[in-house]
Structures are given as structure tokens and as C-alpha cells.
Amino acid sequence: MKPGVWGSAAVALLVANMAYAAEVAPNDVKVEDGTVAQSLTGNPGDPEMGAKALANRGLGNCLACHAVSALESEQFHGDVAPPLDGVADRWQPEQLRAIVVDAKKVFGPESVMPGFYSLEVGINVRKDLVGKPILTAQQVEDVVAYLSTLKEGD
Amino acid sequence: LVLAFSANADPVDEELVIDDIPMVTRAAAPEGHPFDEVLSGWLFREAETRETEADSFANPGMLAVERGADIWNTVEGSAGKSCASCHDDAATSMKSVGAQYPKWDAEAKRPINIELQIDKCRVENMGAEPYKFDAEGQVALTSYIKHQSLGTPVKMDLSDGELQDWWEKGKELYYTRTGQLNFACASCHEDSMGKYIRADHLSQGQANGFPTYRFNTGGMVSLHNRFRGCIRDTRAEMPKAFSDELMALEVYVTWRGTGLSVETPAVRQ
Numbered sequence: 001m002k003p004g005v006w007g008s009a010a011v012a013l014l015v016a017n018m019a020y021a022a023e024v025a026p027n028d029v030k031v032e033d034g035t036v037a038q039s040l041t042g043n044p045g046d047p048e049m050g051a052k053a054l055a056n057r058g059l060g061n062c063l064a065c066h067a068v069s070a071l072e073s074e075q076f077h078g079d080v081a082p083p084l085d086g087v088a089d090r091w092q093p094e095q096l097r098a099i100v101v102d103a104k105k106v107f108g109p110e111s112v113m114p115g116f117y118s119l120e121v122g123i124n125v126r127k128d129l130v131g132k133p134i135l136t137a138q139q140v141e142d143v144v145a146y147l148s149t150l151k152e153g154d
Numbered sequence: 155l156v157l158a159f160s161a162n163a164d165p166v167d168e169e170l171v172i173d174d175i176p177m178v179t180r181a182a183a184p185e186g187h188p189f190d191e192v193l194s195g196w197l198f199r200e201a202e203t204r205e206t207e208a209d210s211f212a213n214p215g216m217l218a219v220e221r222g223a224d225i226w227n228t229v230e231g232s233a234g235k236s237c238a239s240c241h242d243d244a245a246t247s248m249k250s251v252g253a254q255y256p257k258w259d260a261e262a263k264r265p266i267n268i269e270l271q272i273d274k275c276r277v278e279n280m281g282a283e284p285y286k287f288d289a290e291g292q293v294a295l296t297s298y299i300k301h302q303s304l305g306t307p308v309k310m311d312l313s314d315g316e317l318q319d320w321w322e323k324g325k326e327l328y329y330t331r332t333g334q335l336n337f338a339c340a341s342c343h344e345d346s347m348g349k350y351i352r353a354d355h356l357s358q359g360q361a362n363g364f365p366t367y368r369f370n371t372g373g374m375v376s377l378h379n380r381f382r383g384c385i386r387d388t389r390a391e392m393p394k395a396f397s398d399e400l401m402a403l404e405v406y407v408t409w410r411g412t413g414l415s416v417e418t419p420a421v422r423q
Contacts (some may be wrong), residue, residue, distance in 0.1 A: 064352045076353040080346045112341040114334075122331035122338075124390040129334045 023137045026119045031105040035094040040101075040117065040137035045145030053139045053146075060116065060135065060143060070150065081113065086152035096147045100140050116140060164348055165197035165357075166204070172417070173210050175305040181413030188344055189358070194414050198348070198357040199422065203369070207421035215297065215367030215419025218374045222298025225291050231282030237295075240279065244302050252300035253308050253416050256405050258315025265320050265401045268296045269376070287395040293374045297365045300418035307413050308362050310405070317405060324406025327399060333388030339403075342384075359384070360411040361404065363420025370423060377404060 022042035029036055039045075054060045055074045062068075066084045067077035077083075091099065099106050102120065103113035115121070116135045135143065170177040179194035196204060206212050226237045226244055241247040252268055259266035259274075266274070272295050273284035285292035312318050328339045342351065343359035350356070364377040375383075378395040381403055385392050393399040 061352075076350075078350045078352050080349045080351055080356075110345075112337065112345055114336050120336075122333045122336040122388060122390060124332050125334050126389050126391055129389055132334070134334060 026117050026133045029101055031098045031102055034098055034106045036097040036101055037094050039141055041141050045141035047146040047149050050142035050146030053143050084150055087150045088148045089152055093144055093148050097144045100143055165193050170196055170208055172208055177305055177415040177417060178307055184412045192411055192414055193358050195357040195360050195363055198355045203421055203423050213421055218294045218297040218419060219301045222294040225295050231280035233281040235280050248299050248302040250303050250306040252303040253306040258317050260315060265317060265405050267404055268299050288376055288379055293365050293376055297419050300416055303416040305415045307415055308411050310409055320402045320405045321409060324402035327403055328406055332385060333390030335388045337388045360414060361408045362411045362414040363417040366420040366422045368422050
């Protein structure tokens with residue numbers, strides 16, 4: 001291979017690393033007393049993107065288990081879990097971040113809620129998903145930003 | 155606000171009668187079972203789906219049963235025999251047989267289900283090839299044989315060979331979380347039984363209706379196909395059909411439905 005190709009690959013890698021420099025990797029997230037105090041990305045979450053990630057079946061698919069009145073236009077809300085209406089009255093953003101990152105560290109190991117930014121997962125993970133969390137760090141921030149808008153009386 | 159779960163989220167309180175035969179859809183659970191009562195998946199389905207299963211003329215799964223009857227009488231393989239050559243009328247020879255599977259296969263030293271027993275007869279008694287997993291003939295013949303047990307309560311003999319060990323292994327797997335989503339069978343069919351997971355009403359995940367007809371796909375679904383689908387939905391690699399894992403699960407899951415009538419071919423959405 002020509003040296004020039006290696007060079008540009010290295011630069012691309014460097015740029016990619018810089019873009020994620022501020023991002024906390026799944027295994028480095030610390031859930032303490034049911035909270036994750038710091039943003040995972042250093043960037044504020046976007047509630048609109050968060051609502052999309054929450055409803056999208058390939059991403060959060062949170063509606064599989066939770067109902068959200070504000071997302072009435074989405075079909076089929078599950079009732080495996082409590083509705084998320086008014087969830088921001090019950091939990092601080094730091095707590096919501098912990099719940100989304102790894103619900104089992106908040107509700108206990110028996111919780112059926114998946115950890116969306118955790119690598120403590122089940123056995124035999126599909127090969128292309130090994131080592132990958134369900135949501136990206138930014139998607140977690142977006143979802144937390146959206147959840148923080150869910151106040152009762154909205 | 156009208157959400158999908160505003161429909162009744164509990165199993166219905168109704169009787170199921172198919173071809174004048176009353177089905178046991180609720181049974182006292184065997185000892186050691188996590189529930190007090192075992193419930194047929196039929197009780198969790200929508201009215202239209204329930205009605206279709208209750209009417210053999212409307213049930214599209216009966217086409218697979220009829221196809222199975224044809225195959226039963228068809229000569230195949232180098233020995234020039236059909237199933238009927240040895241077993242005559244399935245209504246007599248196969249009556250209630252499907253309700254007792256899986257059994258212990260002493261030669262293979264592992265559990266055997268109807269699909270594998272069919273293959274055994276094809277290879278050893280007919281000089282024919284074993285079926286590929288989910289081949290049309292495999293599903294049809296399995297449906298036909300199970301249908302001869304319509305109404306018979308599921309009852310395995312766990313003292314047969316080493317079935318008890320496989321039951322233990324199956325139980326362990328039932329509670330093992332798999333995949334990126336980190337769910338065990340029990341997460342959905344035990345902890346969340348009776349709830350809506352999006353549009354799907356979660357049942358106890360019983361095996362007594364298999365193979366089942368599914369409106370979704372417009373075809374029959376075998377038990378190992380269903381197992382694989384549920385495991386895939388946890389975002390895990392799927393074990394092979396008839397692998398040790400899935401045979402152990404079949405032993406354990408079938409036992410969890412002890413006392414429920416065989417309903418093959420059950421109807422699901």
C-alpha cells in the first residue's frame with residue numbers, strides 16, 4: 001500500500017477520535033446513587049431528536065413497553081411499564097440519564113428494561129452488535145432531553 | 155386518548171370448543187411451576203383470531219392438516235412405503251400421541267419431537283431423505299399428527315430416560331437473558347404475561363397449539379421457528395432448529411403447558 005493512503009487513513013482516524021473525544025464510553029459511565037451526573041457528550045440533548053429516538057422501533061422502541069400521551073400519533077403503546085407522562089416531575093435529568101443508560105442499576109437486576117448505553121447485556125449477542133450499546137451517547141442525551149419535557153399538565 | 159392497550163389486557167374468560175370437542179385452555183399448574191394456572195395462548199388473542207381457531211372450516215391451518223393427510227398416504231423412498239403402510243389410519247394409530255412429545259430417544263440419547271420422529275421413520279423405515287427444517291412436508295405432517303391429539307391434555311413423562319436433565323437445562327435457558335436487549339423468555343412470558351408489548355398481547359408462550367397458523371405471514375409456524383423468532387427479537391444469534399438448546403427448551407416449555415389441550419393447528423395473528 002502507498003504511504004499516502006496510510007497517511008490519510010490516519011488523519012481520518014484522528015478526526016474521528018477528536019469528534020468523540022468528549023464522549024464517555026459505555027464502560028466508563030458511572031451510575032452513582034441512581035444518577036449519572038455528567039452529560040455523556042458534553043453537548044446538550046435535542047428533545048425533538050429524542051422523541052424520534054424514543055419512538056423508533058430500531059432505536060429506543062420505548063413505546064413497546066411505555067405509553068406517552070404526547071406521542072399519541074404513534075400507533076401501539078405498550079403497557080409492560082408505567083406511562084412516561086409526567087416523568088420529569090418524578091425524576092431529575094441526572095436520574096433519567098441513569099435510567100436510560102442502565103435501568104438495572106437503578107431499579108435492580110430483575111428489571112426487564114434494557115440498558116440502552118450499557119455493555120452488560122445478554123449472552124450470544126448478534127455478531128454485528130457485539131460491543132455496541134443500543135443508543136449512541138448523543139441519542140441518550142436527546143432522549144433524556146425529551147423525557148425532561150414530560151411534565152404533568154402538558 | 156385512545157391507545158392500543160385500552161382493550162382488555164387480561165386473558166379472556168371464554169370457552170373454546172373445536173369440532174364439538176371442549177378444549178382445556180386453563181389448567182392447574184404442575185408442581186414446581188411459577189404460575190398457579192397455565193393458560194392457552196388462545197385466551198390472549200383478539201376476538202376474530204379466537205373465532206377463526208374455533209371454526210375448523212374457517213381455520214386456514216386445516217389446509218396444512220389436509221396436506222399432511224395426503225403425505226401420510228403417499229409412498230416415498232427406496233422401501234416403497236408410505237406412513238400408512240405401517241401405521242394405517244392415523245386417527246387410531248396416532249391418537250393422543252402428539253400430546254406426549256417430546257419423548258426420550260434411547261438410541262440418540264436425546265429428546266425427540268414429532269419432527270425428528272418423522273425423520274427417523276423416513277430414514278430408517280422408508281429409505282427416504284430427512285426433511286430440511288421447516289420443509290412444507292415436515293410442517294404439514296407434524297400438524298397432521300398433532301391434530302390427532304386435538305383436545306388431549308399435554309402430558310410428558312419426565313421420568314423417561316434422561317428427560318429430567320434436559321428439563322433442567324431448558325429451565326436454565328428459559329431464565330437466561332440473551333442478546334443486546336438482554337431479555338430472557340421469562341422477561342416476556344412470565345414477568346410481563348398479560349401485558350401489551352406494542353401491539354402484541356403477551357401470553358405464557360405455550361407450545362400446545364403448534365404448528366400454528368399465522369395471519370401475519372399467511373402460513374404455518376413451527377415451534378422451533380417461533381423459538382428462533384423470539385430469540386432473534388432479543389438481538390441474539392439464533393440457535394439452530396433441533397439443536398440441544400432448542401430441544402431442551404422444547405422439553406421445558408412443553409412441560410410448562412402440562413394439562414392444556416393440544417390445539418393444533420392454533421390460529422395466531
